[in-house]
Amino acid sequence: MLVGGLAVIAVPTAKLFGGVIPDGVSEKIGAEAVDALLTIIASSMLAVTTFSLSVMVSVYRSVASQWTPRAHRVQLKDTRTQTVLATFVGAYIYALLSIILLHTPFFSEGEIVVLFAMTIVVIVMIVATILRWVLHLQTFGSLEQTANTIRDDTQRAMHECVKHPALSANPLTPDVIIPADAITVRSERSGYIVRILTHALQTAATDCQGYIWLTVKPGDYVNQGEVIGHISGDIDTIKNAIKRFVDIGLHRDIPQDPEIGMVMLAEIGVKAMSPGVNDPGTAIWMMDRIMSVIYETPDQVSPTCDRVWMPVFELHRAFYTSVDLLARYCGGAVEVQQALFKRLGGVAHCDNPALAASARELGARLYARGQQCLPTDVDKQDIYKPDWI
Numbered sequence: 001m002l003v004g005g006l007a008v009i010a011v012p013t014a015k016l017f018g019g020v021i022p023d024g025v026s027e028k029i030g031a032e033a034v035d036a037l038l039t040i041i042a043s044s045m046l047a048v049t050t051f052s053l054s055v056m057v058s059v060y061r062s063v064a065s066q067w068t069p070r071a072h073r074v075q076l077k078d079t080r081t082q083t084v085l086a087t088f089v090g091a092y093i094y095a096l097l098s099i100i101l102l103h104t105p106f107f108s109e110g111e112i113v114v115l116f117a118m119t120i121v122v123i124v125m126i127v128a129t130i131l132r133w134v135l136h137l138q139t140f141g142s143l144e145q146t147a148n149t150i151r152d153d154t155q156r157a158m159h160e161c162v163k164h165p166a167l168s169a170n171p172l173t174p175d176v177i178i179p180a181d182a183i184t185v186r187s188e189r190s191g192y193i194v195r196i197l198t199h200a201l202q203t204a205a206t207d208c209q210g211y212i213w214l215t216v217k218p219g220d221y222v223n224q225g226e227v228i229g230h231i232s233g234d235i236d237t238i239k240n241a242i243k244r245f246v247d248i249g250l251h252r253d254i255p256q257d258p259e260i261g262m263v264m265l266a267e268i269g270v271k272a273m274s275p276g277v278n279d280p281g282t283a284i285w286m287m288d289r290i291m292s293v294i295y296e297t298p299d300q301v302s303p304t305c306d307r308v309w310m311p312v313f314e315l316h317r318a319f320y321t322s323v324d325l326l327a328r329y330c331g332g333a334v335e336v337q338q339a340l341f342k343r344l345g346g347v348a349h350c351d352n353p354a355l356a357a358s359a360r361e362l363g364a365r366l367y368a369r370g371q372q373c374l375p376t377d378v379d380k381q382d383i384y385k386p387d388w389i
Contacts, residue, residue, distance in 0.1 A: 034116040035102055041122065042095035049088040052133070056081055059141035068267040070260070071146050073251060074153060080136050087129040094122055143282065147268060151289045153254045154261030158296040158315075161258055165300060165312035167198045169214075172309040178213050182230035185242055187222040192252045194218065197245035202305035204241035208234035212242070214310040219257035222248065258293065259318035265289050266326040273329050273336070283330055284339040287323070291343050294319050294355065316354035319347070320362060327366045331373030334382050340366055341386055348388040363389045 064072040098115060139145040165171060193216050205212050210233015222228055228246065231238045252260040269286035272279040294315060323344070330336040344366070347359035363386060370383045 034112060034119055035099070037116075037119050037123070038095045038099045038102070041091055041119075041126070042099065045088050045092035045095065045126070048130075049085065049092060052081075052085055052088060055137065055140075056085070063141050063146055066271075067143065067146050068264055068271065070251075070264050070267070071150060074150055074254070074264070075141065075146065077153075078140075078149070080132070081140070084129055084133045084136070087125065091122055091126050143268070147265065147286065147289055150254075150261050150264050151293060154258045154265070154293050155296050157254050157256065157258035157261060158293050159298055161256070161313040162296060162315060163298045163301055164303075166217075166303060166310050167196060167256065168301075168303055169198045169202075169305045169308040169310045170303050171312045172213060172215065173312075176213070176309060178230050179232060182211075182213065182232050183235050184227055185229045185231055185239060187224055187226050187228050187248060188243065189248055190222065190224045191248040191250055193220045193222065193228075194247040194249040194251070194253050195256045196247070196310065198305045198308050198310070200245040201241055201308050204238055204245075205233065205307035208237045210234055210238050210307070212238060212308045214242075214246070214308070216246075217311045217313065219252055219259055258313075259321060262290050262293060262318055262322035263325060265293075266322040269326045270329045273333060280330070280333045280335045283326065283333070283336045287326060287336075287340060287343055290319075290322055290326075291347075294347070297352075314354070315352070316358040319355060320358040323362050324365065327362065327369065331366075331369035332375065334374065334379050337366060337370050337374075337383055341383075345386055345388055348386075360389055 060072050060075055063075050098119070102112075102115065161167075170176075195218055196214065201212055204210075210231060212229060212231050214229040216222060216228045229242065231242070254261040265286045269283035271277065272282035272286070323340070327340055330340070341363060344359045344363045348356050348363065350356050350359075367383065367385050367389060371380060374380045374383065
């Protein structure tokens with residue numbers, strides 16, 4: 001809405017600089033045309049905004065129906081589209097307010113020149129925005145753009161979750177002893193753990209000299225009344241903090257839960273292998289994106305929230321869940337099976353023992369499915385049991 005804000009500052013700017021504009025400049029540069037320019041901007045921006053909104057809604061529906069319904073929520077965060085719409089609406093507001101102000105006694109000849117210059121700046125911004133919007137529409141909502149957006153969001157989340165496995169809290173491992181007198185905290189509603197603000201919980205626990213042991217992490221599903229943690233200290237204060245800073249919702253979200261991003265990629269591959277589509281290339285493509293995510297392995301950082309404990313993010317579990325989902329529906333495709341064995345073989349020899357074990361188990365399951373699902377003995381002979389299983 002920066003463009004719309006120009007209309008608000010148009011009057012003081014014109015009053016400030018209008019007095020230094022020499023007489024006759026308005027006629028030389030055609031500043032009298034500002035009224036016509038503003039009318040054109042007002043009428044065209046209303047139409048362009050309506051068109052852009054219809055395109056956006058169509059793309060969102062197409063993404064949800066063609067790829068996976070969960071990808072729709074990822075596209076809603078597209079900042080380019082939001083910026084474009086804000087520019088168009090802002091330009092419309094600027095033109096509308098400027099037309100109103102222009103027909104008031106506020107503007108002299110010199111001040112009209114200032115308004116004309118500001119209008120030229122707005123036109124340049126509109127043209128630049130339209131060009132960016134046209135380039136963005138070339139791939140907006142396509143398979144490549146949707147998959148890359150999910151992968152990029154998942155990579156960022158994976159980087160943070162591997163770097164801070166417990167979101168800067170202490171890892172809640174089996175050897176952690178929760179005091180017997182700790183108070184149990186239960187969920188007030190059913191849903192997914194969307195996000196946990198561990199630093200805010202740390203502040204609340206520090207203020208009342210208490211401790212928090214959460215037994216859930218982002219991505220977990222909890223039922224109403226289910227235990228989600230234990231606390232000590234000022235019970236009411238910490239319970240209110242957990243209610244505020246442990247977000248429970250109907251949908252999983254990628255920023256603290258990269259597993260759902262990997263599952264989205266797998267779902268796109270699964271849909272590509274449905275009988276009505278039968279596109280093994282897309283399934284392989286999605287596997288490649290999952291593989292690019294799991295190799296995001298920065299060094300872990302020591303916990304900074306010493307009064308909060310929670311379960312750690314498990315990379316091997318997220319990998320297993322997403323790849324097994326994809327492999328389960330690709331057992332009858334030789335090309336996809338061969339590609340999966342190739343990728344899993346690399347993971348099976350990685351330095352992460354848990355991840356390597358998951359890859360070996362996935363390979364064994366993939367081979368067993370292939371022997372049952374492949375329709376002919378010729379196809380089965382094309383699948384060799386790897387020595388790393």
